Amino acid sequence: MEDRVVITGLGVCAPNGTGLKEFTESLEKGISGISFQPDLADLNFGCQIAGKPTVDNDLLKNYFSDLQLKDLKASGLVYGVIAGMDAWNDAGLTRAEREQPEWDNGVMFGTGVSGVDKFRDSVYLIDDKNVRRLGSTTVIQTMASGISAYLGGILGAGNQVTTNSSACTTGTESILMAFERIKYGKAKRILAGSTSDSGPYVWGGFDAMRILPRKYNDNPTQASRPMSATAAGFVPGSGAGALVLESLDSALKRNAHIYAEVLGGHINSGGQTGEGSMTAPNSEAVQRCIKQAMKDANVQPTAIDSINGHLTATTKDSLEIENWSKALERKGVDFPYVNSFKSLFGHCLSAAGSIECIGAVLQFQENKIFGNINCEDIHPSIASLIAQNKIPQKTIDFAPEITAKASFGFGDVNACVIFKRYKK
DSSP, X not given: OOOOEEEEEEEEEETTEESHHHHHHHHHHTOOOEEEOHHHHHTTOSOOEEEOOXXXXXXXXXXXXXXXXXXXXXXXXXXXXXXXHHXXXXXXXXXXXXXXXXXXXXXXXXXXXXXXXXXXXXXXXXOGGGGGGGOTTHHHHHSTTHHHHHHHHHHXXXXXXXXXXXXXXXXXXXXXXXXXXXXXXXXXXXXXXEEXXXXXXXXXXXXXXXXXXXXXXXXXXXXXXXXXXXXXXXXXXXXXXXXXXXXXXXXHHHTXXXXXXXXXXXXXXXXXXXXXXXXXXXXXXXXXXXXXXXXXXXXXXXXXXXEEOOOOSSTTHHHHHHHHHHHHTOOBTTSOEEEOTHHHHOBOXXXXXXXXXXXXXXXXXXXXXXOOOSOSSBOXXXXXXXXXXXXXXXXXEXXXXXXXXXXXXXXXXXXXXXEEOOOO
């Protein structure tokens, strides 16, 4: 027997808001979290802007002890713990206090890299003959699974505790992995999400590839332009998003608040074949991912009334919209409402999927479709497929029933999840 899976907790540490209240307000009002970064200017980056969460020492003390904060430089770990613990608390769940693990609770929390600044500083301060001086906290801050291990320990999770890593699809993939484990009765509650470090050592490679916008250093909030004819590349971002997925039976027994239901989804790869490559999507695989997600969720294309796309503000935005149109067999005024939150906080890399999934789910609660900014000049290829009113420039009053959210990542990997408004 398969269990229905719902979302009962949300937590976010994003460039345009740490905490659900601030994040929701920013999405609704179109408040950007992209800003000028002096350290990037000092290093002569072409793109000197980024989306970086605001986290001060007073906030950190709510999540870490003074001892834990000592020499803590792994920004991704910090963001992930903040988002993860906020989501767990938002779900009305408590931290572990028993000596025995909570066998029904798990953690699936992804990342791309971890503790880059910590490792850089450690290596910079020593030489090859003194490697043992890396420090005792280096391991937890730099190993990929450090974030899931850290959260798993706080929660006393006795179910699967793991870290996944699939570039830009990481966060959406972690949600689908958790969904399947709960669906088939192997867990009751899983904290799912993803995180990404900040800083020049994370963003430098992208700047070297010249795929970041270079003409907006004096006007940061206008730089991220998904679906725009003047899109000039993606703005790098960072942060973390976390969602508590839970079996419907468990949620009802706890009388938990339910944000939405997860109906299903699909994960695949284009195999870097055909038009697919390390950096370009295989359209056949993208369309198949969307179609298989709908099949798994048992919904018809006509039932989807909103899409939260990957849409990074690159030349591939037009191709993504074309793939959506072909997969759904819908266009013009029949095309669902579509938005891209990257216009507000940039591309948060491995954290993108989870942060954006939270935004998509919040639309059910707010009975709104959050607006797109910086795409007044919709790309002609996109305009030929979608009616202009289906790309709202500002937040509109519309209560979505079924939302499709997709992430398409480096390495030609894809993930699509289908969310539904929960009704008793």
